[in-house]
Structure formats: structure tokens, C-alpha cells
Amino acid sequence: EAGVTQSPTHLIKTRGQQATLRCSPISGHTSVYWYQQALGLGLQFLLWYDEGEERNRGNFPPRFSGRQFPNYSSELNVNALELEDSALYLCASTDLRVDTQYFGPGTRLTVL
Amino acid sequence: AQRVTQPEKLLSVFKGAPVELKCNYSYSGSPELFWYVQYSRQRLQLLLRHISRESIKGFTADLNKGETSFHLKKPFAQEEDSAMYYCALRGQAGTALIFGKGTTLSVSS
Numbered sequence: 001e002a003g004v005t006q007s008p009t010h011l012i013k014t015r016g017q018q019a020t021l022r023c024s025p026i027s028g029h030t031s032v033y034w035y036q037q038a039l040g041l042g043l044q045f046l047l048w049y050d051e052g053e054e055r056n057r058g059n060f061p062p063r064f065s066g067r068q069f070p071n072y073s074s075e076l077n078v079n080a081l082e083l084e085d086s087a088l089y090l091c092a093s094t095d096l097r098v099d100t101q102y103f104g105p106g107t108r109l110t111v112l
Numbered sequence: 113a114q115r116v117t118q119p120e121k122l123l124s125v126f127k128g129a130p131v132e133l134k135c136n137y138s139y140s141g142s143p144e145l146f147w148y149v150q151y152s153r154q155r156l157q158l159l160l161r162h163i164s165r166e167s168i169k170g171f172t173a174d175l176n177k178g179e180t181s182f183h184l185k186k187p188f189a190q191e192e193d194s195a196m197y198y199c200a201l202r203g204q205a206g207t208a209l210i211f212g213k214g215t216t217l218s219v220s221s
Contacts, residue, residue, distance in 0.1 A: 003155070033208055042213035043156075043198065056208060090156065096206050103148075103156040 002026070004093050004104035012110045013081050021076040021107045025093030031055075032074040033094075033101060034066060038087035046089075049074055050096075081111045114139050116199050118212035125189050127221045133184040135173075135199030135212060143201040145175055145182040146209065150196045159184075159197070169193070189219045 005024045013019050025032050034046040045058035049068035057064075063079040072093075078085055088108050092101040115138040125131055137143065147159040160168045162175040162182060173184045182199060196216050200209040 031206065035208075035211075040213075043200075043209075043211035045208035045210065048208050050206070055206075058208070094206070099205055100158055100161075101209060102158075105155045 004091055004102055006089075006091050006104040006107050008107060009105070010108045010110070012112065014112050015081055015083060017081050017111075019078045019081060019085075019109055021078075021089050021091075021109070023074045023076070023091030023093075023104060025072050025074070025091075026095075026102055029093035029095045029102075030072050031094045031096060032068055032072065033092045034074070034076050035090045035092065036060075036087045037090055037106070038084070043090065047076065078109070083111050085109060086111045114143075114201065114203070114210050116201055116210055116212035118197075118199055118215045120215045121213070122216045122218065124218045124220065127191055127219055128188050131184075131186045131189045131193070131217065131219075133197050133199075133215050133217065135182045135184065137180050137182065137199075137201050139180075139201055139203065141203060143203055144205075145173070146200045146202070147171070147173055147182075147184050148198040148200060148211075150198070152195070156198070189217075191219050191221060193217060194219045 031050040035043045048055045066076040068074045088106045090106045091104045117136045145162040149159045150156045171186045198214045199212040
């Protein structure tokens with residue numbers, strides 16, 4: 001069984017640009033979570049999507065947004081990039097019956 | 113406020129020594145507690161969760177509601193245990209995890 005996949009592996013942008021990160025959940029999983037792992041700050045919850053709808057968001061500004069597609073894959077968009085957005089962005093998926101979050105390998109975003 | 117605290121950034125032990133990775137939490141209610149582990153060049157993966165009350169790779173963790181702690185223990189550390197360990201909590205089922213900042217465990221021979 002394939003795990004959670006994320007693309008791209010690395011992404012380099014400059015301040016003010018927009019970044020789009022993608023996540024494909026494990027087959028059968030309907031929930032996708034996004035987390036930011038910034039240096040020194042640990043893993044912080046960004047967004048939760050389930051069945052195509054945003055269920056909750058963490059304490060991040062509105063320029064962090066996303067969506068979930070009918071096939072349950074998800075996109076995270078970060079607008080007006082700032083230097084402090086440089087981090088590893090992790091996606092996790094779960095089936096609420098299994099109720100365990102499985103993580104992808106992450107996308108390393110660098111903002112110059 | 114919901115919070116997970118892992119007081120040690122780094123824990124260094126010798127092979128065969130006991131290990132205890134500390135985790136304290138703050139949550140008004142009955143949370144579910146987890147330990148996740150990230151080995152070098154691998155993705156974050158679930159190690160154990162308190163409701164399972166199981167031992168994985170020799171590790172155990174007991175939820176102490178009085179002390180609001182969920183420390184991870186192993187009686188005899190192995191070199192392959194070297195990794196980053198994260199404690200996390202979750203309120204309602206399906207909601208997001210709240211992570212501590214992690215503890216790096218280094219086991220040397």
C-alpha cells in the first residue's frame with residue numbers, strides 16, 4: 001500500500017511569491033491535515049480537510065489556504081511569501097475509522 | 113490553553129542504559145496522547161498511543177492524569193533507537209494533533 005505522497009520535495013521561492021504544495025493521501029483516507037515544521041518551533045497545525053471541506057485551521061494568517069479535491073488529494077497555497085515561511089510542510093492523512101494520522105515525507109519550502 | 117511540553121531537546125545515553133523521554137501536557141478535558149518518532153531520513157511515524165496500552169520496540173508510556181504526563185520509557189536503549197521523538201495530544205477524535213517540540217535521543221555504544 002502506497003503511503004502519503006507530497007510534491008515537490010523541495011521548493012525555492014522569493015519573498016512575495018506564491019507557493020503551491022500538493023499532497024496525496026493513502027487510498028481510502030478522506031481526511032488530510034497540513035502541519036508546518038519550522039526550525040525551533042516544532043510541528044504546528046495549519047489546516048484540516050475532510051470530505052472536501054475545511055474543518056479547522058490553526059493560528060496562521062489567511063494567506064495560508066488550501067483545498068481538497070474530490071479524490072481527497074489536497075493543495076496548500078501560501079501567498080505573499082515571507083522569509084519566516086521557510087519550513088518543512090508535512091501532510092498527514094487518516095481514515096476516521098482507523099483514527100491514526102500517517103505522515104508524508106514533507107515539502108521543504110525555502111523563501112529567499 | 114492546549115500545550116505539550118518536552119523539556120529536553122537532547123537526551124544522550126549509552127547502549128543498554130534506561131531511557132525516559134519526558135512529556136507534560138496541558139488540556140482541559142480528556143485528551144488522547146501519542147508518541148511519534150522520526151528516524152534519520154524517514155518520515156514521521158506513530159510509535160504508540162496511550163489508549164492502546166501496548167509496548168512497541170520495547171517502549172512503553174503511561175498516562176498520568178494527576179501529573180498530566182505521558183513519559184516514554186525503555187529499560188535498555190539500543191543504538192537503533194536514536195531518533196527524534198515527538199509527544200502529541202489530541203482532543204476529539206479526528207481533530208489535529210498538538211505536538212511538543214521534540215526530543216532528540218542519541219544512543220551511543
